[in-house]
Amino acid sequence: MHEQYALSAETLARLEDYLDSEDNENGLNFCGTHGFLCAITVGPQIATAAWLDALFEEQVPQEWIVDLCAWQKSIHALLYHQETLHLPCELVVGVEDNDLTDWCIGFMEGMFSNEDAWYAKDEDTVIELTLPMVTISDLIEDAELDKLRKNRQLLQQFAREIPEVLTQLYLFYNAPNTP
Numbered sequence: 001m002h003e004q005y006a007l008s009a010e011t012l013a014r015l016e017d018y019l020d021s022e023d024n025e026n027g028l029n030f031c032g033t034h035g036f037l038c039a040i041t042v043g044p045q046i047a048t049a050a051w052l053d054a055l056f057e058e059q060v061p062q063e064w065i066v067d068l069c070a071w072q073k074s075i076h077a078l079l080y081h082q083e084t085l086h087l088p089c090e091l092v093v094g095v096e097d098n099d100l101t102d103w104c105i106g107f108m109e110g111m112f113s114n115e116d117a118w119y120a121k122d123e124d125t126v127i128e129l130t131l132p133m134v135t136i137s138d139l140i141e142d143a144e145l146d147k148l149r150k151n152r153q154l155l156q157q158f159a160r161e162i163p164e165v166l167t168q169l170y171l172f173y174n175a176p177n178t179p
Helices: 009-019 030-042 048-055 062-080 099-112 115-120 123-137 143-149 152-174
Strands: none
Touching: 009 030, 009 062, 030 048, 030 062, 030 099, 030 152, 048 062, 048 099, 062 152, 099 115, 099 123, 115 123, 123 143, 123 152, 143 152
């Protein structure tokens, strides 16, 4: 990892304890927060204050702002340096809600925080690339998505594709345009 952006294991563990605790009334859990941070990192730029407000329903815990920003920057550094981003959960679709579902919900919440900008560049490409997260999150009710959700093998394939999709989204929004 690129040390200037890395959170110590101790800090990340404390952050995980907080995010997964009842003290975190207004935010996503640890996996959901990672998904959210991935979305705001790979997608169109959004102001830090705006994403923090969206992440915690405008009840931002001041003591965690620096660590959350460092975590987001560490995600950005990995993607910028073309390293594979590893999710803090298994890439397995469970019968019930699981950590991957929470991660996908967080990702979708990150998209929703800046939705117009996400679809402004090329809506069809964004829809295609985000299909794994949209489907696994189960946040969008749609007959076609429901058909996809019934196919466990396809859902599992979607889950395995997420790290590569994150790289593709990052390049889609952040790579310089070439003539």
